[in-house]
Amino acid sequence: MLYSKTTAEQKRLALRERLASGELLRFPGAFNPLSARLIERKGFDGVYISGAVLAADLGLPDIGLTTLSEVAGRGEQIARMTELPAIIDADTGFGEPMNVARTIQSLENAGIAGCHIEDQINPKRCGHLDGKAVVDVDTAAKRIRAAVDARRDPNFLIMARTDIRATADGPMGLDIAVDRAKALVDAGADAIFPEAMRTLEEFETMRGAVDVPLLANMTEFGKSELFSAQQLADIGMNIVIWPVSMLRIAMGATGRALDTLNDEGHLRGRLDEMQHRADLYDLVDYEAYNRFDSGVFNFEVER
Ligand SMILES: C[C@](O)(C(=O)O)[C@H](CC(=O)O)C(=O)O
Numbered sequence: 001m002l003y004s005k006t007t008a009e010q011k012r013l014a015l016r017e018r019l020a021s022g023e024l025l026r027f028p029g030a031f032n033p034l035s036a037r038l039i040e041r042k043g044f045d046g047v048y049i050s051g052a053v054l055a056a057d058l059g060l061p062d063i064g065l066t067t068l069s070e071v072a073g074r075g076e077q078i079a080r081m082t083e084l085p086a087i088i089d090a091d092t093g094f095g096e097p098m099n100v101a102r103t104i105q106s107l108e109n110a111g112i113a114g115c116h117i118e119d120q121i122n123p124k125r126c127g128h129l130d131g132k133a134v135v136d137v138d139t140a141a142k143r144i145r146a147a148v149d150a151r152r153d154p155n156f157l158i159m160a161r162t163d164i165r166a167t168a169d170g171p172m173g174l175d176i177a178v179d180r181a182k183a184l185v186d187a188g189a190d191a192i193f194p195e196a197m198r199t200l201e202e203f204e205t206m207r208g209a210v211d212v213p214l215l216a217n218m219t220e221f222g223k224s225e226l227f228s229a230q231q232l233a234d235i236g237m238n239i240v241i242w243p244v245s246m247l248r249i250a251m252g253a254t255g256r257a258l259d260t261l262n263d264e265g266h267l268r269g270r271l272d273e274m275q276h277r278a279d280l281y282d283l284v285d286y287e288a289y290n291r292f293d294s295g296v297f298n299f300e301v302e303r
């Protein structure tokens with residue numbers, strides 16, 4: 001009731017322990033606090049908080065317009081509603097290395113279990129679009145070092161994301177991505193998010209090159225094929241995210257329902273697709289609030 005009973009420190013420790021097991025952890029993207037509860041109910045391992053979703057939620061494109069306060073604030077709202085660890089998208093860290101340091105401490109304060117910092121230039125772009133540019137390796141490493149030095153909880157997971165793969169075509173792109181990933185591990189990254197890998201073989205090459213946990217981004221309509229959790233587990237990936245998928249599903253369904261309202265003037269034919277009132281109340285633990293109230297107040301009218 002009200003919020004998660006697991007502390008941020010416990011969530012971070014749990015994430016570290018699960019990662020050490022070598023199994024693949026599944027992190028669907030929560031597009032709001034309520035959907036984080038659903039992700040937990042359905043038995044997933046963690047909740048991903050996407051920058052693209054956070055921006056889209058405000059009606060903005062994902063081009064680095066959202067601020068640290070907005071991201072940390074929304075992250076806190078989502079993280080506190082679940083017992084699961086949450087990993088958040090910290091984009092480029094919101095500025096220079098000193099800003100990155102502040103970002104990490106804000107995300108720790110927000111109860112987040114870990115984040116990724118990417119090597120794109122500012123302003124950033126979606127990792128699956130063409131025309132991205134990345135900073136040089138020293139600048140990228142400085143961001144990671146600043147992040148690692150700033151954290152107060154050693155279990156806060158600092159993941160380095162590299163977008164360099166998509167900046168060059170063919171096998172050369174993969175080689176430079178591997179070099180960049182190694183440099184970021186040397187800078188202290190706990191895990192690597194190799195963005196926009198094209199094939200399973202590319203993920204496998206990356207797997208063979210570094211021995212920290214690796215994340216696979218299964219975002220739709222992008223550069224990667226959509227591999228199954230089993231395929232990714234089989235090649236030794238450690239975390240898979242479906243960052244924007246639940247928002248895409250919800251927005252797709254909303255669009256179709258609005259069409260039905262236009263066409264038919266009612267939604268009687270779509271009740272099966274809706275989350276039932278009873279399921280919503282169950283998810284927000286309505287009964288527990290009733291019990292709490294009844295222990296405090298007496299609503300009976302005295303005569
Ligand atoms: C993972 C990502 O950074 C995000 O913000 O969710 C995006 C997802 C997307 O735009 O599809 C990315 O891959 O850059």
Ligand SMILES: [Mg+2]
Pocket residue numbers: 050051052062089091
């Ligand atoms: Mg992002």
